[in-house]
Amino acid sequence: MSQLQQIDMDTNNPPQRWAVVGGGMMGMTVAHRLAQAGQQVTLLEAAPELGGLTSAWNLGSVVWDRYYHVTLLSDSNLRGLLEEIGLEKELKWVETKTGFYANGRLYSMSNALEFLNFPPLRLLEKFRLGGTIFAASKMQNWKRLESIPVDEWLERWSGKGTFQKIWLPLLKAKLGDAYQKTSAAFIWAHINRMYKARRTGHKKEMFGYVPGGYARILDRLAEVLRDEGVEIVCDAAVQVAERTSTGEVDVQLKDGSRRAYDRVVFTIPSPHIAAACPQLSVDERRKLQSIEYLGIVCASMLLKKPISEYYVTNITDTWVPLTAVIEMSTIVDPAELGGHSLVYLPKYLAPGDETFHLSDDAIKERFLSTLEKMYSHFSREDVVAMQVARTRNVMAIPTLNYSERLPGMVTSVPGIFTVNSSHILKGNLNVNETIEVAEDAVRDVLLPALNEVSRETASAEPRPALPC
Ligand SMILES: Cc1cc2nc3c(=O)[nH]c(=O)nc-3n(C[C@H](O)[C@H](O)[C@H](O)COP(=O)(O)OP(=O)(O)OC[C@H]3O[C@@H](n4cnc5c(N)ncnc54)[C@H](O)[C@@H]3O)c2cc1C
Structure with a gap:
């Protein structure tokens, strides 16, 4: 309707x-x-230009989103809007894989078997992790979770070992020190979005995008707005x-x-x-x-070849100054990207963090040297184009x-x-x-x-x- x-x-x-x-x-x-x-x-x-966080830019010869964006099968409001503006049928859906960088090694965590084989956790810790995710997906009363600190809630459900090895580094990678004042509603919302996405028929993780990226969505939406008489300034x-x-x-x-x-x-x-x-x-x-807001510094790179097969690689090694590694070209057809791989290197930060004062070159150097340590096959010679985006007020912290x-x-x-x-x-x-x-x-x-x-x-x- x-x-x-x-x-x-x-x-x-x-x-x-x-x-x-x-x-x-x-x-x-x-x-x-x-x-x-x-x-x-x-x-x-x-x-x-329009679009804010979804706006696009030129990266080398490619036009793509300044920050990475995917659509989930369960994103009914977005899909409804795309349908109204004639783009829903163009959505391309791709099965994705998830990686985990832990203790200096890269692991695949894309299915139950890989999860059971994940070496950093003992079997009981894995069950407690799975149980926490399942319990969160069944909880309806998010308001009650608002009064519980996220670290306290996760440790209670997952146990000390899983909390220290998995949740705490992930919380720090996403929220920095702000995890200490964040409520359990944050992790509940996160787990629910991913859980809902998997519940929509396919048990696999399917992410979607409109060919042309958000640039195409924004152009079309602006056209619709103008047709409706909206003055855009x-x-x-x-x-x-x-x-x-x-x-x-x-x-x-x-x-x-x-x-x-x-x-x-x-x-x-x-x-x-x-x-x-x-x-x-x-x-x-x-x-x-x-x-209170979180900001972000995020580098986009076009590469001659892929880094990995994972759309997202979560990182639990705290020396890594990145929230995750996002390989967009595991989803987007490389033909749209001039045959290159497109990788985003995000780091969420407090708006006052000193990283916002660094030059683009200093941030590029920090991120490239990190990749060199993380991936033995990575070479900066493969980087065709690299740019840094930064926004201080991205997300209100719950x-x-x-x-x-x-x-x-x-x-x-x-x-x-x-x-x-x-x-x-x-x-x-x-x-x-x-x-x-x-x-x-x-x-x-x-x-x-x-x-x-x-x-x-x-x-x-x-x-x-x-x-x-
Ligand atoms: C790294 C990253 C990854 C993301 N990944 C996904 C994803 O995979 N899937 C997904 O669905 N969402 C994703 N998002 C979230 C998505 O981008 C946001 O939900 C959405 O763009 C928020 O839109 P907004 O209009 O609220 O805010 P914004 O996009 O921030 O828009 C605010 C606008 O206001 C303008 N503005 C500011 N001050 C003024 C002023 N004084 N006068 C006039 N204009 C002003 C700004 O220029 C901006 O254009 C991601 C976001 C980030 C940062």
Whole structure:
């Protein structure tokens, strides 16, 4: 069912002028659904192109995602959106393999037999690991897990040995020291996503992508938005949004220009919303600023030949300064990549980590020398192209009792709303959850709010529409 069919709103309301701030998948979906509901929408994106974390770049002769992205069979919201824009049938599904780098060796961990043969764990430890994953997949009450520290919960279920050998290094690789304040809801969401993906018919791990990568999805989605009448403005960094005495929201851009809207929806990271909205209450700003984010430094490499057969290689050796090794070309047809292998080297970090100050060359050197130590067959001579991407605010950390401290989407400033990935509560950061939050917000919060205000202002003089 399309979102529009689900929306039960007062159709007598005249369309309102909306600005959606942030042209990532969240902002694009919000803009799409608002436009479908007959609203007049402008999408304001700070970067020269749309897509945010899903945006593409040129790596040597290849155009592909700046950060790695795959779709799961269970990603029903994303697949629904792709269907609407005519791309779902193009999805290519590929069976993938998983590797584990532990104690200086690379192991395959792609099926039950390999798991049973995995040398770093004793048999009992393996059963406890399997039992933990199974138990998490059966748990429904994620809210209860929010009050339990993730390390405590994992050690309780898996035992000390498995926790020390597997979970702790994996937690540190993904969250750094922030694992100490992360709740068990984080690992629950992670396990559930992978478990659901395997439950959808095939017992194997199948990942999908649209040929052309997210560049193709973003181009097509932007085309659909334009056809729906959405005005897309790139290079438009919003600095301040303030409600004026006439009831409009005055939006000031970095280039000094100003625009007026009836409603503004921020989809950008929470600390940036706090900075852009001086009229928010002290408490709202404090809550927005206290949402802690993880950032990422991620190198992309085109190689003459593959490094491994694994899409993801998890790493438990703590000397390795990488969260994982992601070999995208185990999924994407090499013909799309100029016959090369495409490998991503991500490291999730606190936004204030000193690595963000390093030059691209220093990061490349750190990562290349790491690969040389990890893989005896790897040679930097095989690197055809290499680039470093970095973003400081990627993922809100699900800290203890996170959902109780999360500010709502309706702010105290009439006409200003916040709908961003910090509102993902029952999952980890991915496009499917992002779309779900966007669609729920439009249906349950943004459009119903129109009815509220239209009742309050029913007798007010109509205001002339301002040109954009
Ligand atoms: C390394 C990595 C791997 C991932 N892998 C997967 C995967 O395999 N599968 C999957 O489904 N998901 C994956 N994701 C997650 C996915 O990328 C995100 O869920 C999604 O892109 C979030 O979209 P968003 O719009 O919420 O945020 P963003 O993409 O961050 O968009 C926010 C936008 O706001 C803009 N902006 C910021 N400030 C301003 C301002 N002041 N004015 C105007 N615009 C502004 C930014 O430029 C940006 O375009 C991955 C993410 C990363 C980082």
